[in-house]
Amino acid sequence: MITHRINDATLNKADEVLVMKSGRIQERGTFSDLMRAKGLLYGFKMIAA
Numbered sequence: 659m660i661t662h663r664i665n666d667a668t669l670n671k672a673d674e675v676l677v678m679k680s681g682r683i684q685e686r687g688t689f690s691d692l693m694r695a696k697g698l699l700y701g702f703k704m705i706a707a
Contacts, residue, residue: 664703675699 661668669675669689677685677692677699685697692699 664699664706677702 659668659672666689672689674686675689675692676683677697679698685692685695685699687695689699693703
């Protein structure tokens with residue numbers, strides 16, 4: 659699945675989430691792990707909130 663919207667319910671169901679920036683994978687892991695790491699996905703989610 660490719661998404662441009664951050665939806666907790668959908669991302670929590672994924673086995674693995676890849677976060678891309680400029681065509682390259684920047685982060686990889688479960689939604690929970692990526693949110694705890696406070697990296698790009700966390701930043702995107704905070705902007706979208």
